[in-house]
Amino acid sequence: MPKLTIDGNEIEVEAGYSVLQACEAAGIEVPRFCYHERLSISGNCRMCLVEMERAPKLIASCSMPVGDGMVIHTKTDKVVEARASVMEFLLINHPLDCPICDQGGECDLQDQAVAYGLGTSRFTEHKRSVQDKGDYGPIVKTEMTRCIHCTRCIRFTHQVTGTAELGGIGRGDHMEVSTYVGKAINSELSGNLVDLCPVGALTSKPFAFSARSWELKPTESIDVFDAVGSNIRIDTRGGEVMRILPRLNEDVNGEWIGDKTRYAMDGLKRQRLDKPYVRRDGKLVPVSWDEAFNTIADKLKGMDGKKIGAIAGDQADCESMIVLKDLMASLGSTNVDCRQDGSKVDAGVRAGYTFNSTIAGIDEADAILLIGTNLRWEAPVVNARIRERYYRGGLKVAVIGEALDLSYPYEHLGTSPGDFKKITGGKDDFSKTLKAAKKPMVIVGAGALARADGADVLGGVRKIAESRGMVKEGWNGFNVLHTAASRVGGLDLGVVPGNNGKDVQGILEGAASGDIEAVYLLGADEIDTAKLDKTFVIYQGSHGDAGAACADVVLPGTAYTEKSGTYVNTEGRVQRGLRAAFPRGEAKEDWAIIRALSDALGKSLPYSSLGDVRNRMSEVNPIFNDYDGLQAAEWSDFGGTGEPSSEALVSPIENYYMTDPISRVSQTMAECTEAFINPEQQKTGTNG
Amino acid sequence: MSGVSQTVEQPESFVFTDETMAKAKEVLAKYPEDRKESAVMPLLDLAQRQHNGWLPIAAMDYVAGICEMAPIKVYEVASFYTMYNRTPVGENHVQICTNISCWLKGSDKIVDAAKEVLGVGFGQTTEDNKFTLSEVECLGACVNAPMMQINDDFYEDLDSSSTKAIFEALKKGEQPKTGPQGDRVGCQPAGGLTSLKEQANA
Ligand code: SF4
Numbered sequence: 036m037p038k039l040t041i042d043g044n045e046i047e048v049e050a051g052y053s054v055l056q057a058c059e060a061a062g063i064e065v066p067r068f069c070y071h072e073r074l075s076i077s078g079n080c081r082m083c084l085v086e087m088e089r090a091p092k093l094i095a096s097c098s099m100p101v102g103d104g105m106v107i108h109t110k111t112d113k114v115v116e117a118r119a120s121v122m123e124f125l126l127i128n129h130p131l132d133c134p135i136c137d138q139g140g141e142c143d144l145q146d147q148a149v150a151y152g153l154g155t156s157r158f159t160e161h162k163r164s165v166q167d168k169g170d171y172g173p174i175v176k177t178e179m180t181r182c183i184h185c186t187r188c189i190r191f192t193h194q195v196t197g198t199a200e201l202g203g204i205g206r207g208d209h210m211e212v213s214t215y216v217g218k219a220i221n222s223e224l225s226g227n228l229v230d231l232c233p234v235g236a237l238t239s240k241p242f243a244f245s246a247r248s249w250e251l252k253p254t255e256s257i258d259v260f261d262a263v264g265s266n267i268r269i270d271t272r273g274g275e276v277m278r279i280l281p282r283l284n285e286d287v288n289g290e291w292i293g294d295k296t297r298y299a300m301d302g303l304k305r306q307r308l309d310k311p312y313v314r315r316d317g318k319l320v321p322v323s324w325d326e327a328f329n330t331i332a333d334k335l336k337g338m339d340g341k342k343i344g345a346i347a348g349d350q351a352d353c354e355s356m357i358v359l360k361d362l363m364a365s366l367g368s369t370n371v372d373c374r375q376d377g378s379k380v381d382a383g384v385r386a387g388y389t390f391n392s393t394i395a396g397i398d399e400a401d402a403i404l405l406i407g408t409n410l411r412w413e414a415p416v417v418n419a420r421i422r423e424r425y426y427r428g429g430l431k432v433a434v435i436g437e438a439l440d441l442s443y444p445y446e447h448l449g450t451s452p453g454d455f456k457k458i459t460g461g462k463d464d465f466s467k468t469l470k471a472a473k474k475p476m477v478i479v480g481a482g483a484l485a486r487a488d489g490a491d492v493l494g495g496v497r498k499i500a501e502s503r504g505m506v507k508e509g510w511n512g513f514n515v516l517h518t519a520a521s522r523v524g525g526l527d528l529g530v531v532p533g534n535n536g537k538d539v540q541g542i543l544e545g546a547a548s549g550d551i552e553a554v555y556l557l558g559a560d561e562i563d564t565a566k567l568d569k570t571f572v573i574y575q576g577s578h579g580d581a582g583a584a585c586a587d588v589v590l591p592g593t594a595y596t597e598k599s600g601t602y603v604n605t606e607g608r609v610q611r612g613l614r615a616a617f618p619r620g621e622a623k624e625d626w627a628i629i630r631a632l633s634d635a636l637g638k639s640l641p642y643s644s645l646g647d648v649r650n651r652m653s654e655v656n657p658i659f660n661d662y663d664g665l666q667a668a669e670w671s672d673f674g675g676t677g678e679p680s681s682e683a684l685v686s687p688i689e690n691y692y693m694t695d696p697i698s699r700v701s702q703t704m705a706e707c708t709e710a711f712i713n714p715e716q717q718k719t720g721t722n723g
Numbered sequence: 724m725s726g727v728s729q730t731v732e733q734p735e736s737f738v739f740t741d742e743t744m745a746k747a748k749e750v751l752a753k754y755p756e757d758r759k760e761s762a763v764m765p766l767l768d769l770a771q772r773q774h775n776g777w778l779p780i781a782a783m784d785y786v787a788g789i790c791e792m793a794p795i796k797v798y799e800v801a802s803f804y805t806m807y808n809r810t811p812v813g814e815n816h817v818q819i820c821t822n823i824s825c826w827l828k829g830s831d832k833i834v835d836a837a838k839e840v841l842g843v844g845f846g847q848t849t850e851d852n853k854f855t856l857s858e859v860e861c862l863g864a865c866v867n868a869p870m871m872q873i874n875d876d877f878y879e880d881l882d883s884s885s886t887k888a889i890f891e892a893l894k895k896g897e898q899p900k901t902g903p904q905g906d907r908v909g910c911q912p913a914g915g916l917t918s919l920k921e922q923a924n925a
């Protein structure tokens with residue numbers, strides 16, 4: 036490891052570090068604009084200049100690899116002067132319009148100008164201005180006169196999303212960052228451009244002019260729009276959610292989040308359930324909590340537990356799911372299920388329903404087989420991670436399922452489980468690749484397991500993993516990619532049918548046939564509600580969506596931003612989000628609603644605080660003791676042994692931007708659908 | 724000719740003629756299969772020659788397809804080099820160098836002469852579509868400054884009257900003498916050789 040001296044202190048860093056990284060390791064701040072940890076080095080802004088002994092001039096520290104015996108100075112007059120000069124040059128063409136710029140208060144240019152700039156300008160000539168050419172779509176707002184040509188955004192669209200929309204057009208003083216043809220940025224990760232841009236050239240369109248960064252109160256939370264569990268920060272002002280930003284977590288989302296995670300939040304303000312309702316003469320009328328509970332109690336008291344079912348939706352927190360399960364048990368019902376989509380995963384074997392390689396494991400994988408998943412839509416940050424890994428070299432990817440644009444090349448092996456034989460047969464090229472790989476992975480999508488033959492598909496994928504040596508000492512290459520934030524937590528808590536219990540299909544069919552007389556929907560909207568016509572339906576949730584529409588009693592719950600909740604991501608990582616805003620109107624935290632209902636039913640559950648509920652979770656499954664931790668799950672038999680049908684595998688997501696009650700009412704998501712999804716569907720003729 | 728120009732009328736589509744395609748294949752053959760991007764500049768040139776001296780977006784997209792690269796990367800190349808025209812040009816594309824050597828040797832007068840004879844300014848095309856006038860940076864013929872390029876030919880050692888004469892000839896459809904307009908040979912000293920006068924006996 037090379038040893039170098041920075042500002043008089045000796046430090047040893049890993050070979051291959053840049054001088055800038057070494058400075059960071061030594062705790063010394065070096066200003067920068069173009070350098071970004073997750074993008075290639077471009078070295079064009081010159082803000083990171085430092086002095087290196089025996090070099091004739093200052094060096095750009097971001098692009099100079101460390102060498103043994105280097106002597107670096109970052110605080111000499113020469114460096115100070117150089118930084119001031121670079122700053123002066125950068126500001127020559129900058130409009131200095133901070134008072135009307137949304138970036139103000141969290142702008143690298145502003146901060147670094149204050150810290151390293153001269154405070155004055157000697158430039159009296161014309162400033163160039165840049166006309167905005169075309170619209171980047173519903174998410175990114177442009178003001179290209181402010182651009183300092185760091186090229187971060189260009190590199191992002193080429194290197195991270197692979198959509199390659201942006202480029203540097205023209206040359207010299209005429210250079211402009213643009214799409215040239217005025218097209219929109221069509222990527223599920225486009226919101227990250229806003230974070231990436233060090234100035235106010237690219238800002239957030241939905242957030243435009245709505246708040247100043249210093250007015251906002253940040254709260255750490257966890258995303259619920261997919262099963263990745265991206266770490267997020269919810270910024271609120273006066274109890275209102277203003278925006279959502281990513282939090283750095285190298286093991287989960289790195290520093291990116293998907294656009295739905297970031298922008299579906301405007302759906303939190305629409306179609307909210309803020310009062311309890313009871314259906315009278317076919318109409319939902321607002322009532323008090325007591326009336327709502329009494330209506331339920333009248334109906335359920337004396338009803339045979341076997342005739343009651345409960346379904347937990349995709350965004351349910353673990354706390355409310357366990358309390359619901361306990362309530363059902365106290366009513367004598369084992370008809371509970373958290374697998375709203377009808378997934379056939381087996382709750383008994385944790386390794387059989389989690390992403391065992393871990394998301395960070397992708398960085399080490401050398402062969403990946405994707406089965407029945409549109410990764411780009413089901414987990415955009417995971418897809419970007421595979422892309423990054425792919426372009427580092429040494430990774431081969433193959434797909435069984437739909438041949439979609441994943442933003443990296445892959446071999447298309449087939450479309451249905453019938454093609455599994457190609458892999459297990461061992462003759463196919465990719466089968467050999469997997470066998471020879473040191474860290475092979477298979478990723479099976481939630482959609483593939485939610486089919487009628489899902490159990491057999493699961494068994495088939497297990498066979499692939501075992502026959503290709505994917506499960507071994509120190510590595511487990513078997514991965515399930517869920518799409519629902521609640522799924523793994525629900526499975527971990529055993530929110531699945533107990534003895535003789537009915538699963539989601541059983542409950543729905545029972546409801547249609549009359550075997551089931553009452554159904555409790557905990558935020559479950561993506562089910563066939565037509566089957567619930569004759570049933571007494573209790574809907575607890577945050578939005579007036581399909582579930583509330585068929586309900587006889589509506590209990591207003593909270594959205595993820597309004598409660599402290601535990602979520603287990605697809606890897607099996609237990610994470611906790613904190614409450615950022617208050618429940619709407621008369622709504623209450625979900626676990627507390629069920630707890631209060633238990634009193635009305637005369638079956639009081641022994642929980643008086645969130646802490647009690649969490650203790651109960653740990654009691655049911657000790658993994659809940661270990662927040663943020665990840666434990667390797669034991670491998671054993673799971674899945675069916677039958678031959679899955681050769682029906683084509685399809686992703687469960689038809690439109691990335693609208694998958695749940697919140698995103699379905701989001702204005703921004705509607706605009707994205709209009710801009711990106713509808714034109715595609717018209718082109719391929721799949722619309723309606 | 725930098726900056727983004729989307730105001731021109733763009734043709735819907737563009738394809739190489741068989742003849743151009745044959746040339747394109749020769750170019751592509753020089754590079755490895757997986758490095759087709761390397762061929763982008765010569766292919767853009769072929770496209771421009773086929774399309775009356777300018778590159779519509781359709782042509783750039785077409786080249787992007789052949790070179791298997793993102794269209795934006797082709798736009799970057801085409802907008803970086805002044806040799807690619809992204810707006811239509813007249814039959815004769817007159818590019819006058821106003822860079823330092825030419826300017827010291829009187830390029831201002833050449834510019835004036837051109838404007839006077841052609842009746843158009845920089846970036847403009849004559850009404851009969853015969854001439855487009857452009858200002859360019861150093862074209863590498865400083866030794867015979869001042870100079871201008873018209874289509875593929877250099878005209879050097881210009882003065883006001885020789886410049887006008889060149890335009891008059893072109894107007895009549897004649898081909899004026901290319902290269903130095905005085906009696907200089909190639910880029911030898913103006914008054915003839917002063918050294919290395921004879922071939923050394925090797
Ligand atoms: S728009 Fe922002 S990120 Fe892109 S080059 Fe300009 S300053 Fe950099």
Ligand code: FES
Nearest residue numbers: 078080081083097
């Ligand atoms: S950060 Fe080093 S040149 Fe921009």
Ligand code: FES
Nearest residue numbers: 820825861864865
């Ligand atoms: S300065 Fe005119 S050709 Fe070089």
